[in-house]
Amino acid sequence: MTRSARTRGIAAALFVALLGAPMAHAQSAPAANPVASVQFVAAAAVGVSQAAQLATPGQLPSTFAQPAQRPDSPNVFGTVSMPLKMLPAGVRWGKLMNAPLDGPALTRLAADASGLDRDQQVAFVQSAVSRSVRNAAPSGECSDDGYWASANETLTRGMGDCVDIAVAKMEALRSLGVAERDLYLTKGHVGGKGREATALLVRSGDDFWLLPPDGAQPIRAGSDGASATFDPIVTYGLGTNWLHGRRTSPAAAQ
Numbered sequence: 001m002t003r004s005a006r007t008r009g010i011a012a013a014l015f016v017a018l019l020g021a022p023m024a025h026a027q028s029a030p031a032a033n034p035v036a037s038v039q040f041v042a043a044a045a046v047g048v049s050q051a052a053q054l055a056t057p058g059q060l061p062s063t064f065a066q067p068a069q070r071p072d073s074p075n076v077f078g079t080v081s082m083p084l085k086m087l088p089a090g091v092r093w094g095k096l097m098n099a100p101l102d103g104p105a106l107t108r109l110a111a112d113a114s115g116l117d118r119d120q121q122v123a124f125v126q127s128a129v130s131r132s133v134r135n136a137a138p139s140g141e142c143s144d145d146g147y148w149a150s151a152n153e154t155l156t157r158g159m160g161d162c163v164d165i166a167v168a169k170m171e172a173l174r175s176l177g178v179a180e181r182d183l184y185l186t187k188g189h190v191g192g193k194g195r196e197a198t199a200l201l202v203r204s205g206d207d208f209w210l211l212p213p214d215g216a217q218p219i220r221a222g223s224d225g226a227s228a229t230f231d232p233i234v235t236y237g238l239g240t241n242w243l244h245g246r247r248t249s250p251a252a253a254q
Helices: 003-018 088-096 104-111 118-132 151-157 162-175
Strands: 080-084 183-190 196-204 207-211 230-237 240-247
Touching: 088 162, 088 230, 088 240, 104 118, 104 151, 104 162, 118 162, 118 196, 118 207, 151 162, 162 183, 162 196, 196 230
Parallel strands: none
Antiparallel strands: 080 240, 183 196, 183 230, 196 207, 230 240
């Protein structure tokens, strides 16, 4: 058995165990235990090779003291999300939610969208940032140089990598009043198993929007056919991270 296969097995089994659904019962009553058919096909890609990386409810960070502040689980693009213990990128993302929102470039960009509703603001920010910032990576790749620039810095320079672009959109939406708990950074593959990408995910009411780094229109994460558009691996939100898995047939989950 390969390392990636062992990883998938560990993650899938632990997902079931944490929800109180023994694997022994999964085969005899699959209809009553839908989580038994969840397979975490991307665990190895984010280094989640040990069961300890998955967080039980009692291990959630202290920032979850008030349930009203807890971000909704991003079960997007046909996936099921499972909370993780905080990863370094998730800690950085959380700190950005307390960063100051200032600078003339950010102020100018957000000013024209102040009277719009949530979905209109999402579309406006996606379009405005895409016009103002070009991807600095060669051949349009979605890289991360390790330096996460502020929105004002990225907008002033007019260039940045995928994470810089996502941060610029996030800070623009924060400045428009979007709650921090509704803003996520997600990493996955474009077009199923295509090229890797990092992008902003925004909750709007009962739905989510993905803001692609290449300037395309926002993608409704729960829309028909959306699962073939983006394949999320891991998502960072306010106070927690999630690993994404997909439901498989009971036979494939054995």
